[in-house]
Amino acid sequence: MKNSRKLLNKEISLAASPLSWLFISFALMTFIPGYPILVGAFFACFGVFQSFQSGRENNDILYTVLLPVKKTDAVKAKYRFTVMIQMIFFIISALLTLLRMIFLNKAGPYVENPMMNANQAYLAYLLLVFALFNTLFLCGFFKTAYKFGRPFVSFIVVSFIFILAAEVLHHIPECQFLNDTDTLCNTTMWGILAAAMAVYILFTAVSCRIAMKRFDRVDM
Numbered sequence: 001m002k003n004s005r006k007l008l009n010k011e012i013s014l015a016a017s018p019l020s021w022l023f024i025s026f027a028l029m030t031f032i033p034g035y036p037i038l039v040g041a042f043f044a045c046f047g048v049f050q051s052f053q054s055g056r057e058n059n060d061i062l063y064t065v066l067l068p069v070k071k072t073d074a075v076k077a078k079y080r081f082t083v084m085i086q087m088i089f090f091i092i093s094a095l096l097t098l099l100r101m102i103f104l105n106k107a108g109p110y111v112e113n114p115m116m117n118a119n120q121a122y123l124a125y126l127l128l129v130f131a132l133f134n135t136l137f138l139c140g141f142f143k144t145a146y147k148f149g150r151p152f153v154s155f156i157v158v159s160f161i162f163i164l165a166a167e168v169l170h171h172i173p174e175c176q177f178l179n180d181t182d183t184l185c186n187t188t189m190w191g192i193l194a195a196a197m198a199v200y201i202l203f204t205a206v207s208c209r210i211a212m213k214r215f216d217r218v219d220m
Helices: 002-015 018-031 039-057 060-065 071-103 120-141 149-169 173-179 187-216
Strands: none
Touching: 002 039, 002 060, 002 071, 018 039, 018 071, 039 060, 039 071, 039 120, 039 149, 060 071, 071 120, 071 187, 120 149, 120 187, 173 187
């Protein structure tokens, strides 16, 4: 437990790129009408990617495994740091979404917004984008613990296909409710968010286990 905290502190103080923290501010996209606000989730992941890029150039992984810790602890530390950034972004987005749903649910720019509105479905999509990042990029990176180009390109392609599909989905008549602005008491929407949270937790946990097994086989 102490090693876990120390490694996470190492990630925060030594390995994290300033862009990882700066791109959390893209959660403010939640307030922008007429804009694909789900793109903010991609930028949050891009900030984490910058930390991995910086870490590779500074031999951060090699430094970590040379410490008196288990090799797989290096993987757990990277996952914990990534989840921390994602959850900070998600919490800010959720608070801003609640503000929109409570105080701005009748505001013209949002009611007439042809793009995605901030509601529970939007928050669910955020979690799914993060799940894609953790599965495609993080797990892919630890095949070699060095090459990250292909895993990140895979994430870019899949995430933008997902973002496009999410923007199209609410234009289908049967799915128009996904873009409603007044959904605070809609149990279906809260159920969608709960399901997305379960998917996020499952995909992150499973991909972390796979990443640990992959990294354990990597000859440093």
